[in-house]
Ligand SMILES: NC(=O)C1=CN([C@@H]2O[C@H](COP(=O)(O)OP(=O)(O)OC[C@H]3O[C@@H](n4cnc5c(N)ncnc54)[C@H](O)[C@@H]3O)[C@@H](O)[C@H]2O)C=CC1
């Protein structure tokens with residue numbers, strides 16, 4: 271029976287003929303497949319740890335930029351790329367050099383919020399076609415519980431004609447990197463590791479122990495590791511949904527949500543979350559992985575799905591706040607011009623992918639409002655392409671009836687509210703998603719609302 275046929279609970283380790291040798295990075299090659307926000311720091315990290323590293327990506331553009339010494343993620347800096355000895359390539363042949371292959375390809379959901387394993391399966395088949403016998407393949411992409419065993423390993427078997435657990439081995443180790451958060455990076459956050467059996471798990475643990483100063487947590491099975499990753503994001507989604515629902519309730523009660531949260535936050539065990547637009551390609555996505563797997567097994571994850579719906583309702587809630595503020599200030603919607611500050615999916619990063627500000631802008635445009643965007647972290651051409659609005663290269667408030675502070679980048683926190691009111695047209699409307707502006711400094715002529 272193939273050792274992958276039964277989930278390994280890690281109690282009775284399934285013996286394989288491999289022994290865990292002491293891992294010598296200088297004699298070991300790691301191939302990282304997928305050089306995005308997760309894969310590139312990983313490749314550079316393994317290189318810094320002394321491994322021989324192959325960085326493989328299907329994107330010619332990405333590899334050309336990396337070979338030219340450009341950090342394509344913006345998280346590492348060009349110097350880190352120039353100084354690294356990672357061999358960047360678009361040729362999967364180089365995978366044959368590796369004893370370990372780490373796969374960090376995208377795991378999106380489709381239009382029906384169903385997990386799409388297309389990238390994981392394609393990468394698995396590609397790895398299978400090029401890897402050598404005895405390789406350990408570690409999936410890092412966020413997936414639903416069971417996907418490594420049910421999708422990734424069989425894809426490698428199809429590509430290689432080999433048998434998992436005999437000719438090659440699989441493990442799972444999720445990534446916890448938090449974009450824009452310099453405090454929690456690759457080396458100082460415990461890395462959860464798992465394998466198809468205890469021997470592989472120890473092998474994967476040895477690999478990451480050399481890379482992660484904070485150490486590793488050995489999960490008893492790949493399913494446990496996959497589930498742990500997904501629920502980290504599910505828990506965050508639910509907590510944000512709670513404060514978002516409170517925000518819509520207190521809007522109707524005419525009570526300031528931020529003031530309520532500030533008061534409640536003085537209790538030692540009140541968990542502080544901010545109401546807002548929940549974007550990105552992880553928090554809004556990963557709960558669907560668990561919901562999908564749960565429904566497959568006959569469970570109905572009502573709370574997870576309800577929380578998702580609450581968070582997905584926030585773009586329209588924010589657009590309605592702007593409509594109310596413009597109407598209160600006497601501006602006909604079809605003649606109003608609104609500047610949106612901050613378009614990326616979260617503060618202090620430039621990633622526009624899956625930003626919910628796009629949904630707010632679409633809702634405003636449905637009211638006939640003319641919208642212009644400004645985001646110092648994002649590329650103006652990308653803004654115009656993704657949001658279908660004019661991108662303002664340099665911040666200018668003149669000629670606008672309304673201002674929407676959507677994504678509260680650090681830079682916006684220093685803007686003097688009196689300057690905002692002075693530069694905007696008469697009787698301006700300001701909607702401040704994050705409560706960045708000190709409303710006590712705004713003149714009476716401003717119609718101000720915040721989430
Ligand atoms: N971005 C983040 O902060 C985090 C992401 N994750 C997860 O990590 C995974 C990767 O996410 P990101 O790095 O953000 O994605 P990304 O989109 O930034 O990078 C993925 C890279 O994989 C490449 N690629 C796609 N198919 C390929 C193939 N068959 N062979 C080689 N390269 C291929 C793409 O060209 C792209 O450069 C996802 O599952 C995500 O949920 C987990 C934690 C943090």
Ligand SMILES: CC(=O)N[C@@H]1[C@@H](OP(=O)(O)OP(=O)(O)OC[C@H]2O[C@@H](n3ccc(=O)[nH]c3=O)[C@H](O)[C@@H]2O)O[C@H](C(=O)O)[C@@H](O)[C@@H]1O
Pocket residue numbers: 412445446447448449502503506510542543544545546547548549550551552553615616617
């Ligand atoms: C549990 C957790 O903190 N997961 C992190 C998360 O990173 P990501 O950048 O997607 O998440 P985030 O900082 O929670 O932001 C997600 C979205 O939620 C919004 N947000 C966040 C916190 C909050 O209190 N209110 C709120 O509205 C943000 O503005 C953003 O639009 O997802 C990453 C991932 O899995 O890709 C993961 O590695 C990160 O550690």
